Amino acid sequence: MGLLIVAGGLMAGCASLTSQQAEQKVAGQKLQEALTKQTTANQELEGKLARLQLLLLEKEAKNKDLDQRLDEAILEVVRAKAKLRSLESKAEAVSTLAEGEIALKALKANVPGAEKDADFLQAEQLLKASGLELKKENYGGALYLAAQAKGIIYERQERSTGRENTPMMAGEVPFASPLPLRLVSSSKIREGPGLDSKVLFTLPEKSTLVGYSYKGLWVRVRTQDTRSGWVYYNLIAGR
Numbered sequence: 001m002g003l004l005i006v007a008g009g010l011m012a013g014c015a016s017l018t019s020q021q022a023e024q025k026v027a028g029q030k031l032q033e034a035l036t037k038q039t040t041a042n043q044e045l046e047g048k049l050a051r052l053q054l055l056l057l058e059k060e061a062k063n064k065d066l067d068q069r070l071d072e073a074i075l076e077v078v079r080a081k082a083k084l085r086s087l088e089s090k091a092e093a094v095s096t097l098a099e100g101e102i103a104l105k106a107l108k109a110n111v112p113g114a115e116k117d118a119d120f121l122q123a124e125q126l127l128k129a130s131g132l133e134l135k136k137e138n139y140g141g142a143l144y145l146a147a148q149a150k151g152i153i154y155e156r157q158e159r160s161t162g163r164e165n166t167p168m169m170a171g172e173v174p175f176a177s178p179l180p181l182r183l184v185s186s187s188k189i190r191e192g193p194g195l196d197s198k199v200l201f202t203l204p205e206k207s208t209l210v211g212y213s214y215k216g217l218w219v220r221v222r223t224q225d226t227r228s229g230w231v232y233y234n235l236i237a238g239r
Helices: 002-081 090-110 118-135 139-165
Strands: 173-183 187-190 199-203 208-215 218-223 228-232 236-238
Touching (some): 002 139, 002 236, 090 118, 118 139, 118 173, 187 218
Antiparallel strands (some): 173 236, 187 199, 218 228
């Protein structure tokens, strides 16, 4: 009888132990699921933060470039207006203005959505201002403004051509305009957007780069000596 009691107790203990192990296993699985969800949420949050930071850099660079160009154009127009006569000929001003207008139409026809681009709008305004100066017989001012417009248009065309020649991978998002960037620390430039990609070369802190697009947390860049690759977003800043 005593043996039966002891055996029953052992069986009950085993059953209790098995039950505890099952509960611990379930608790462990729940904990693992919670950790997985938290990790995924953190990765998504970092991705959103990276995109916001890159968009901010893009906007700041665009505004800085537009302000600089506008200030230079206005200054030159003021100087030109101060001159009663200029050495530039009417024919030269008319010719440059016409070339600018043709280039603007070509840009609109060849680059989808170009008419909404800030460069396009600025060039259009400069050409209109050039036409007004031409009517005032301010040939120097008209020539300068038309030349500025042509420079903006041709630069925009070159960027579009360069982008088309660079194959875009799935999920890669181009910037509206190339971003002037600098490295905030010594960084490895990789062949692709990921830590598992081959390291092409390493650049020291404060190296200047140009950013063209991004994929997730990685930015496609080019160096001053035309080498290109990918760098992690938190290793760069605007300049």
